[in-house]
Amino acid sequence: MEKITINQKILSKNDLNAMHLRNKFATNKTLVINMMSSPGSGKTSFLEKVLLRLKDKYNIAVIEGDLQTENDKQRIEAIGVRAIQIQTGGACHLEASEIDKKCQELGYENLDLLVIENVGNLVCPAEYDLGQDINIVMLSVTEGDDKPLKYPNIFFNSDIFILNKIDLLPYVDFSVEKALANARTIKNSLDIFQISCRNDEGLDNLQAYIETKILAKKRCS
């Protein structure tokens, strides 16, 4: 019997692919955002709103991850932004190799902003690096203010926490204060935005934030 020490990350293949992706995005100065949430929190609605405001100024593309259908891809195309669909056919997350494949179809060059809408799921996507600069976790006020405590990993691995559907606050028992406090216990440094894709509240701030990040990525080489 012989013992062989490995001490290697299990996901090292995905991590390696993600590192290559990150290098390509750095070379092309593309800002990459990975959006995660449970199904129906409003990821696509948010992208429809905010990318419409950015699309004339920047070269943008969206990768849509879903179990089935091309619905989200079509919604993004309808606002005049390029979109490409990954149908995972059951897999609960996207992997770096799939992003690379789709980016080759899209063409890496000249992209200012790539948004990846991950599969609706608060658990698995957090474990898979996609070469992104920014991880966004979105929660809507109909889902409960204890969600950050129930799904700590996704909050811990995110940079931005978007609380969506705040137009519905009068109709639900949801404490914004508790939700934000819960998120901050998990990760104190989260940037937090409260928005409504229904009445556009809070979208100006978030648009400005994203533009700042796009420009910062352009400057760094």
Next chain:
Amino acid sequence: MHEASIANSILEISIGTAIENNSNKITLVSVRIGKMATIDESSLRFAFDAIKENTIAEHAVFEFNRVPLLGVCADCSHEAEYPGYFVACAECGSMSIKMISGDELEIAHIEVE
């Protein structure tokens, strides 16, 4: 859940390592999984046992070690084990706790014949 794809990676790395070391029988695979890694032990075992059939790992024992969540306070350097991400530092009340361990998804070693 993604335990199946994790199990796949474990098997791939294990077999690759065994072959590099001129072995064709793996008797043990040992992994380190952090408390906060979203991995369910019994699902991972089940997945691993299912896919190891008809490979050189088919008789391998699967050793699962859970790594505790440890944090260090950025303000006072107090180290402690935490039940989850993260509460205030027990020493000074600071909210800036940095993770020392607890998110591992690692293969520690294999044993071969």
